[in-house]
Amino acid sequence: MKKRCLPIVLSVSLALMLALTIVPQASAKKLIIFAGGPAGGTFQIVGQAIATYKPIKALNYNIKVQSSGGSTENLRKVDSGKAQFGTVYSGHVFAGREGLMVNDPKKYTNVMAVSYLYEAPAQLVVLKGSGIKSVKDLVGKRVAVGPAGSGAFSYCEMFFTHLGVWDKIDRNAVSYNAGADALSNNQVEALWLFTAYPSPAVIQAATMNHIAMVDLDADAKKYGFYDKYKNFQPFTIPTSDGRYRGITEDVPSWRDTTLLVANTKTPDDLVYDMLEAIYTPEGLAWMVAQKKTFRAMALEKGLKGVATPLHPGAEKFWKDKGILN
Numbered sequence: 001m002k003k004r005c006l007p008i009v010l011s012v013s014l015a016l017m018l019a020l021t022i023v024p025q026a027s028a029k030k031l032i033i034f035a036g037g038p039a040g041g042t043f044q045i046v047g048q049a050i051a052t053y054k055p056i057k058a059l060n061y062n063i064k065v066q067s068s069g070g071s072t073e074n075l076r077k078v079d080s081g082k083a084q085f086g087t088v089y090s091g092h093v094f095a096g097r098e099g100l101m102v103n104d105p106k107k108y109t110n111v112m113a114v115s116y117l118y119e120a121p122a123q124l125v126v127l128k129g130s131g132i133k134s135v136k137d138l139v140g141k142r143v144a145v146g147p148a149g150s151g152a153f154s155y156c157e158m159f160f161t162h163l164g165v166w167d168k169i170d171r172n173a174v175s176y177n178a179g180a181d182a183l184s185n186n187q188v189e190a191l192w193l194f195t196a197y198p199s200p201a202v203i204q205a206a207t208m209n210h211i212a213m214v215d216l217d218a219d220a221k222k223y224g225f226y227d228k229y230k231n232f233q234p235f236t237i238p239t240s241d242g243r244y245r246g247i248t249e250d251v252p253s254w255r256d257t258t259l260l261v262a263n264t265k266t267p268d269d270l271v272y273d274m275l276e277a278i279y280t281p282e283g284l285a286w287m288v289a290q291k292k293t294f295r296a297m298a299l300e301k302g303l304k305g306v307a308t309p310l311h312p313g314a315e316k317f318w319k320d321k322g323i324l325n
């Protein structure tokens with residue numbers, strides 16, 4: 001009797017084991033990594049907003065947002081496939097694809113644009129009466145250049161190197177707020193930022209000092225910056241609105257756009273469905289609810305600042321919406 005029961009028991013056990021292994025595999029969602037940014041920063045908020053939006057959570061993918069140092073780190077993560085999505089400045093996508101990254105000739109061709117998110121201008125703050133009217137005037141001076149590894153630091157290095165100044169300044173790689181404090185305490189002569197307007201750090205600096213801002217557009221035009229880095233565009237910071245105390249006129253500068261990007265092997269259907277969920281009235285309202293900066297997002301502006309190839313899933317979406325011919 002025991003001998004006859006043994007095959008039955010083994011068969012039942014095998015069936016149970018197969019059920020336990022097959023069912024979870026069938027229902028498991030594929031893990032997708034989204035490269036964000038520093039905790040609390042806008043890059044990180046982009047990823048969290050997308051990953052937690054209910055229509056996107058309902059897709060057959062588990063999107064996990066990872067913090068990072070910012071734009072350049074995200075470029076490398078997405079290119080290597082360590083992340084399937086990320087937030088990267090358009091300038092880094094362009095420079096990376098063309099092998100124009102400072103001290104990094106590698107071509108990052110696995111990073112493809114998905115959509116525009118928002119834009120940010122370069123800002124250079126000095127004390128009023130300092131005599132600093134151009135980046136060229138910073139030679140031999142102390143400059144707060146943004147945190148190491150950040151997009152601000154990278155763009156400062158790119159712009160200042162192009163103007164032949166990067167190796168001729170005393171660089172202080174600190175946060176914006178720390179840089180504002182340093183400017184107030186005469187520990188630096190200039191504060192560099194690459195962030196959306198208005199910046200709390202500049203407001204802080206303007207509250208404690210009489211400040212001025214350098215016309216960066218003039219330097220960019222004079223020294224051919226726009227000719228080499230074609231994704232950058234002139235931008236007038238609307239500082240005449242009084243948000244920066246003591247600044248009564250708008251300040252010419254240049255700006256870059258922040259893009260949602262994806263690795264070339266990221267599934268086309270996921271990219272398409274993600275855009276389909278975000279670019280609805282409800283999706284855009286959700287994004288704005290997470291951060292007001294995302295008011296810049298709109299269907300008709302979805303390709304603003306894109307100067308590199310689109311991911312196939314994004315290309316199909318923008319064609320279906322009539323934004324791309």
